[in-house]
Structure formats: structure tokens, C-alpha cells
Amino acid sequence: MMTDTRHANDLWVWLGGVLAGLVAWWLGWPWPYQTFAVALVMDVATGLLAGGKAGTLDSEISYRGMRKKAMEGCLVGFAAWIGTNPTQPLPLGEMAAMGFAITESLSVIENAERMGINVSWLEPYLKRLAPPEKKQP
Numbered sequence: 060m061m062t063d064t065r066h067a068n069d070l071w072v073w074l075g076g077v078l079a080g081l082v083a084w085w086l087g088w089p090w091p092y093q094t095f096a097v098a099l100v101m102d103v104a105t106g107l108l109a110g111g112k113a114g115t116l117d118s119e120i121s122y123r124g125m126r127k128k129a130m131e132g133c134l135v136g137f138a139a140w141i142g143t144n145p146t147q148p149l150p151l152g153e154m155a156a157m158g159f160a161i162t163e164s165l166s167v168i169e170n171a172e173r174m175g176i177n178v179s180w181l182e183p184y185l186k187r188l189a190p191p192e193k194k195q196p
Contacts, residue, residue, distance in 0.1 A: 095135060095156035098163035099128050105170035112174055131159045 085093065106124065110116040139152025165185070172178050 089153060091153035091156040091160070092135070095131075095160045095163075098160040098167070099131075102163045102166045102170070103128070105167050105174070109170040109173035131163075135159060 088096075103124070107116070107121075110120075135152055135155045138155035142149045142151035142153075165188075168178055168181060168185075
């Protein structure tokens with residue numbers, strides 16, 4: 060008995076086309092936007108791993124984090140749109156994307172620490188990023 064494999068082949072062709080389209084779309088992004096997207100995905104993944112290890116996975120906390128990330132994406136998109144001013148184009152979207160990528164990267168480091176990974180060697184560098192402390196009168 061012969062089986063009809065046309066539909067299975069069609070599915071693989073379709074999946075290959077979708078994958079090729081996603082790769083082409085991804086490669087068309089400027090590097091700052093790719094970095095921002097990778098930082099978002101890494102923060103979500105490490106947050107889930109850290110929450111799972113601690114036994115504190117919570118859908119409400121996850122929902123708040125996803126809302127925050129969606130808002131960051133909206134702000135990057137808005138900054139990119141503002142930067143397309145034809146009289147004086149500015150890389151506002153790229154700057155916003157890298158700014159948010161840095162904050163997401165700090166969250167990835169925090170999640171690694173929650174997982175028990177020693178990140179103390181980063182402390183001198185992270186202290187440089189902190190704003191100076193205000194002296195009390």
C-alpha cells in the first residue's frame with residue numbers, strides 16, 4: 060500500500076519558506092534592534108529558569124514583566140518613528156533599543172545570581188553604572 064506524501068512534503072516546504080522569511084526579516088534589522096530582541100528573550104528565559112529554581116513562578120509577575128517588555132518595544136518603535144524626520148534623521152530608535160537592551164542585560168545578570176551563579180566579578184563594573192549617592196545635609 061502506497062501512502063500519499065504530498066501533504067507532508069508541502070508542510071516541510073511551507074515551514075522552510077516561513078523559516079527563510081523569518082531569517083531574512085531578522086537579518087534586515089539593524090544590529091541595535093537585534094540586540095534588544097535578544098536581550099528581551101534572554102531576560103524572559105533566565106527569569107523563568109530562576110523562578111522555576113526558586114519555586115516562585117507566578118503568572119501575575121510574568122504578566123507584569125511581559126507588559127513592561129511590550130511597553131519597551133512600543134517606546135523603541137516610537138523613538139524609531141520620531142527619528143525618521145526627513146529634514147534631520149536621528150538614530151533615536153537605535154539609541155532607545157540599546158538603552159533598553161542594557162537594562163534587560165542587567166536583569167539577566169540578576170536572574171543568573173538568583174540561580175546561584177557567581178557574578179561577583181561584575182560588581183566593580185556595575186558600580187560604575189550606578190548613579191552617585193547623594194550626601195545627606
